[in-house]
Amino acid sequence: MNQDQIKATLLSIEDAPMDFTVILSGKKSVKVNGLYKPDTREIIIHNKNFDDDNLLLYTAIHEYAHHLHACSQGGTLPSRAHSTEFWAILHALLEKAEARGVYKNVFTESPELAELTETIRQKCLLQNGSLVKELGMLLLKAGELCNAIGARFEDYIDRVLCIPRAAAKMSMKMFEYDLDPAVGADNMRFLAGIKNEDDRMTAEKSLLAGKSPDAVKLEAKKKPDDEDPRHKLEKEKIRLERTIASLTKRLDEVERELDAGE
Structure with missing residues (x-):
């Protein structure tokens, strides 16, 4: 050329x-x-x-x-x-x-690289993200137990688990926000820092679609002046479906615990 x-x-x-x-x-x-x-x-x-x-x-x-x-x-x-x-x-x-x-x-172009890429996504990014999200769930339970025995949860984080409080708080957010571990732990930390749920869901969707983290971060800074009503409804539908799935899962757990106690 x-x-x-x-x-x-x-x-x-x-x-x-x-x-x-x-x-x-x-x-x-x-x-x-x-x-x-x-x-x-x-x-x-x-x-x-x-x-x-x-x-x-x-x-x-x-x-x-x-x-x-x-x-x-x-x-x-x-x-x-x-x-x-x-x-x-x-x-x-x-x-x-x-x-x-x-x-x-x-x-x-390389089948070997494509195969290795899928291995990295499934065995490293997905599993790492899943572990960090599970840590958040377990920490929330630990917080409830600490409250039950009159102990400070922060002290438990500091002196028993010996992990930074910021990391513990971030993992709990990852679980509470029900982030998709397929994006990987690092991207989950970024998503957990987005307070607005609609913005967070949009950013997660972009990452899952293959957008680069830098492109998604830049887009997250921009605020649309007039959002398309249909797009807004689609995001609300996704949010409601997630909430229903989460509540259904928790209901099943409660019912099993009640049946076990009889």
């Missing part, structure tokens, strides 16, 4: 508010594959680093994300270039590029 072809491809993914230039350095660099100069709005790519146009295009999209980020900041970049906003822009560009067929998702 030459410079004009790269620029045309980038513009086909998303238009830019400010013009920019793509420069192929004709050099090989051991430090970086490319860079962006906000002062001159130049995307410089060390094309001798690549034997594959798809890999070269990834670097071009990465630097283009810096340009679009700078455009949103009035033409300058913040002191921290690789911020949450930047990664959200980059991931959105990659999704658009893949959808348009101009960039190939390399992660789907």
Whole structure:
């Protein structure tokens, strides 16, 4: 790909508010594959680093994300270039590029990697998330027992379990909010920090759909001015279904305990 072809491809993914230039350095660099100069709005790519146009295009999209980020900041970049906003822009560009067929998702090319990815999701992310959520459930029960014997739950957390109170509180929130452990423990911590239930459910749904954490975090900061009524009803339906399922499960437990006591 030459410079004009790269620029045309980038513009086909998303238009830019400010013009920019793509420069192929004709050099090989051991430090970086490319860079962006906000002062001159130049995307410089060390094309001798690549034997594959798809890999070269990834670097071009990465630097283009810096340009679009700078455009949103009035033409300058913040002191921290690789911020949450930047990664959200980059991931959105990659999704658009893949959808348009101009960039190939390399992660789907290897059957071995796809198999390993599923193993990581099921054996690590899901199980880890499930364990942290179960810890929250057990801690809530421990809190009830501490109250029953007149003991301080915080003291139990500090001196018996020897775990940070913040971690204990977060795991209890994960259970109380009934977060899906499939997103993994780290994402569950993020979700547990979202107070608004509708916002939390929307963020969880985005993570489960494959959105990157940075993109979801950025979206969580935005407040829609006028939410679509149908979308609002769909979210309420999901929330009610979860509540019914949770209450039904608890009712079954109570009935079993009552039957066992007879």
